[in-house]
Amino acid sequence: MDEEYSRGIPMGPVDGRVVPRYAGLTTFARLPRIEDVEGCDVAVVGIPFDTGVSYRPGARFGPSHIRQCSRVLRPYNPELEVSPFDSQQVVDAGDIICTPYDIAAAVRQIEEQASALIDSGAKLVSLGGDHTIAYPLLRAHHRRYGPVALVHFDAHLDTWDTYFDAPLTHGTPFRRAAEEGLFVAGHSAHIGIRGALYSPDDLDNDAELGFTVVHCSAFESRTVADVVEQLRSTIGDHPLYVSIDIDVLDPAHAPATGTPEIGGLSSRELLGLVRGFEGLNLVGADIVEVAPAYDHAEITGIAAAYLAYEFVSLLAQKASR
Secondary structure, eight states, X not given: OHHHHHTTOOOOOOXXXXXXXXXSOOSGGGOOBGGGSSOOSEEEEEEOOOTTOSSOOOGGGHHHHHHHHGGGOOSOBTTTTBOTTTSSOEEEEEEOOOOSSOHHHHHXXXXXXXXXXXXXXXXXXXXXXXXXXXXXXXXXXXXXXXSBEEEEEXXXXXXXXXXXXXXXXXXXXXXXXXXXXXXXXXXXXXXXXXXXXXXXXXXXXXXXXXXXXXXXXGGGTXXXXXXXXXXXXXXTTSOEEEEEEGGGBOTTTOOOBSSOOSSOBOHHHHHHHHHTTTTSOEEEEEEEOBOGGGOSTXXXXXXXXXXXHHHHHHHHHHHHO
């Protein structure tokens, strides 16, 4: 195994034509574990933390559920015309271990362990967990890349100041990130925002942070290609970090999430938006808020697995250029 990687030949997933996809490894896409290789280019890592939720719990079980659902994946991505496991070493890095009892301590643990993976040379595709984890992940990426262009797919802004006087929750990560200058104001965006708010102040307070906002209702009159063009112009040449709350999808496409909102994106629209980042300087991504207790027929988990696969594919294209 190590000898293969040392020769520059990445180890890929278990071949589904030899071992049926319902058998074999339970890693993401049945990829090798990080300890099975000498080094890696991309690490898919779980962060089983959901102490920051405000409504339905259960996203701590998201990483294992997404891994199970990733069994459907195959090694060639025809839409992006890339074999993402051939040109780069992709591994399942297991789970970041953090306490479920102390949010501030968990944030520190996530940042430290994510930073260690990044320092080893890996690009991270992180599987949540609730959206609190985006804050320490942004801190870890900021250590390496400086301020990033942040594209945030979500039904909710997640820029509230506090919940019940708590500053670290799944509704506050991007307020904390803004305070620390972790993303580039004017070159970052919220996509898919919808649903009821506590007051108009929620929108006014968010506007101060420098996000471009594309509300979900905009997709009634705008095409995916049109929004992609706007996003690419907004991002520019900055390093790009993408954070996807699975509730950006309509509950018909992703029922298993902590705070569902009707009127969301379709899975096809979301895939089109993510594929629109082709050629940009993607440095990391997360997919959060998958709560498998509410899933039916693995609908939500399969959507999340495919989104992670698209990010791995985008990174493969970047590596091959």
